[in-house]
Amino acid sequence: MATPRFDGVELFLQIVESGNLTEAAERLNLTRSAVGKGLARLEARLGTCLLQRSTRRQRLTEDGQAYYEHCLRALAELEAAESVLESGRQQPRGRLRASLPLAFGHHYAAPALWGLLDRFAQLEIDISFSDRLIDVAQEGFDLAVRIGALPDTDRLSARRLGEQAIGLAAAPAYLQRVGRIERLEDLAGHRGI
Structure with missing residues (x-):
């Protein structure tokens, strides 16, 4: 099964912004191990090391810095696109x-x-x-x-807007000539518009 193209990007951004894997794991509600494995999968997919890690600190590699900056720009573009769509929902156009x-x-x-x-x-x-x-x-x-x-x-998505009453009407002079109409069957043979 193919890995989705952007799988791990959010995790990577959270690691960089949190400053370490433990904090990122807490923010993402994941285990530290899951975060580490997710980062390893992302690095393997990209074919480069994004972070240099030691027991005390982490820092972005040159590729990691470039990837981080591109991810931030892409995320800003996605947020702008969602904002445009959201404004369209608030103001029909x-x-x-x-x-x-x-x-x-x-x-x-x-x-x-x-x-x-x-x-x-x-x-x-x-x-x-x-x-x-x-x-x-x-x-x-x-x-x-x-x-x-x-x-x-x-x-289709259909909704009833209301009901419309239908009635039959006749001029009083017509009814005097032909007699009162009591049932639907009485209409047979009558003139109508």
């Missing part, structure tokens, strides 16, 4: 593609999305209004609002 049903989208969802634009200046919203079923991933949408049962939700 980029393009959000949304697919919304026609009527519901125009009256309810779009105004809520426009409110996001007011709050987050770095956010761009691209809305598509359509009642057709779409393949969210295939068509490149980040968000889709749909009314009714959703097929194939095992590939």
Whole structure:
């Protein structure tokens, strides 16, 4: 089994910053032996001695100093990358593609999305209004609002936003002409929009 490329780097940094293997072991919650073996594996993988150790002190070799400085720079870059990602989670930015049903989208969802634009200046919203079923991933949408049962939700993260009551209405003059409708079956043969 191959050794991961960066295995032992954190251990090495902790040894250097702690000043000795015993202190590094305490900080890493490992035994001194485990720390020593981890350092030996790192040195073997790199093909060089990183630390000169005696019973009283340790000091970086020339290769060890160079490797330590590179590791610090790499760690700073990784922390900067995580910081960029973290700031993105706190302040939405980029393009959000949304697919919304026609009527519901125009009256309810779009105004809520426009409110996001007011709050987050770095956010761009691209809305598509359509009642057709779409393949969210295939068509490149980040968000889709749909009314009714959703097929194939095992590939999506879906959440019920609410319920919508549906009712039938008729003009009083129409009902006077044709009579009152009591059951669903009574609708057969009636004109409707």
